[in-house]
Amino acid sequence: MTAVVTGIGVVAPNGLGTDDYWKATCAGVDGIGPVRRFDASTYPARLAGEVPGFEASEHLPSRLLPQTDHMTRLALVAADWALADAGVDRDPEAAFERGVITASSVGGFEFVQRELQALWTKGSEYVSAYQSFAWFYAVNTGQISIRNGLKGPSGVVVSEQAGGLDAVAQARRLLRKGSKLLVSGGVDGSICPWGWVAQLSGGRVSTSDDPETAYLPFDERAAGHVPAEGGAILVVEDGEAARERGVAKVYGEIAGYAATFDPKPGIGRPPTLVRAIRAALADAGTEPGEVDVVFADAAAVPELDRVEAEAITEVFGAHGVPVTAPKTMTGRLYAGGGPVDVAAALLSIRDKVIPPTTRSRPVPGYHLDLVTGQARGVAVRTALVLARGHGGFNSALVVGAPRNDTTGRSWEKQCRTRS
Known part of the structure; x- marks a missing residue:
């Protein structure tokens, strides 16, 4: 069984839609700026990555708007775009062979805050009945499933930043168990006072007011990340089922995956990211020398950056593989x-380019070949995507080029580097 990606939908702070996101990312266009969704002037952190130009009413029926949080609306639109990209039509006969597996870190915080404020200021009769589910971690999965008639195995994964990769891996497992198609990935967003305080409490959010210096992974100036909203939804199919469906375009294969959990701090045992990398490569049947690029987790916390740099160097050698972190243009989603990094990896394979890490100047002692300044033209066939969640989650996913692919286009036609 081969798990292939046939559709991509991206909603990101530097691009609404896959094409806009990819063009901006290859060109180094930034989506980080002052918070606009609420007045953050009195908070320690005042920068965020917010999806631009998104008007839910332009994409979704009015009946869905009262019952959905902002992040669920983003997820529904990303799913619509991914399914359209894959050429998937609603098919009642195939409904039970198609499911949804997404990841979430927070659920519908903005919806919850609004309803709690109504409860406190007006009374219980002013609280929406949709509060019963609009806040829940699994709400994106449920709404995508209902909207698209997907009645097969479904669920949600909650492992913070690592969750999106874990969800895609779970989709791959379900295909091996007999499902034909899974809508997978993750979309998050909690840029509201309640969500903001929760993120600040973790101690990893940058308090810089300058977008040029706020999020600098692997840099000696690293002082935390910029929170953001958005994500990506992917259509993941069994390769043979996709051929039978007449799919004309395949982005790539989910070739390998592994996850580990770090030991409790202070007990002297080492972090386990390197184990996750080696296990994912083994699952894919891939040697380190066959990996063309690593999409880094890029925490921008010095200790966490050091751990990731050491893990990459241990597996691939000093300056042994190009490394990139395009999330410097979006913030941490x-x-x-x-899933956005998986989408970027698949597009890198398609267009033979590695997008840049903006603004960061890598610490020499990390021994990383960090792609900075502008996109780098490379014939990418295999990419490794890393993600780590707060609390010790580590996930590694190997993405490979479509087998027997002869349709790759010149990367210069798809990506414009800065002049």
Whole structure:
């Protein structure tokens, strides 16, 4: 069984839609700026990555708007785009062979805050009945399933930033068990006072007011990340089922995956990211020398950056593989971050380019070949995507080029580097 990606839908702070996101990312266009969704002037952190130009009413029926949080609306639209990209039509006969597996870190925080404020200020009769589910971690999965008539195995994964990769891996497992198609990935968003305080409490959010210096992974100036909203939804299919469906375009294969959990701090045992990398490569049947690029987790916390740099160097050698972190242009998308990197890896394979890490100047002692400044033209066939969740989650996913692919286009036609 081969798990292939046939559709991609991206909603990101530097691009609404896959094409806009990819063009911006290859060109180094930034989506980080002052918080606009609420007045953050009195909070320690005042920068965020917010999806631009998104008007839910332009994409979704009015009946869905009262019952959905902002992040669920983003997820529904990303799913619509991914399914359209894959050429998937609603098919009642195939409904039970198609499911949804997404990841979430927070659920519908903005919806919850609004309803709690109504409860406190007006009374219980002013609280929406949709509060019963609009806040829940699994709400994106449920709404995508209902909207598209997907009645097969479904679920949600909650492992913070690692969750998006874990969800895609779970989709791959379900295909092996007989499902034909899974809508997977993750979209997160909690840019509201309640969500903001929760993120600040973790101690990893940058308090810089300058977008040029706020999020600098692997840099000696690293001082935390910028929170963001958005993510990506992917259509993952059994390869043979996709051929039978007449799919004309395949982005690539989910070739390998592994996850580990770090030991409790202070007990002297080493972090386990390197184990996750080696296990994912083994699952894919891939040697380190066959990997063309690593999409890094890029925490921008010095200790976490050091651990990731050491893990990459241990597996691939000093400066042994190009490394990139395009999330420097979006901010950290939590459960949506991994799927966006998977989308970027697949597009890198398609267009023969590695997008840049903007603004960061890598610490020499990390021994990383960090792609900075502008996109790098490379014939990418295999990519490794890394994600780590707060609390010790580590996930590694190997993405490979479509087998027997002869349709790759010149990367210069798809990506424009800065002049």
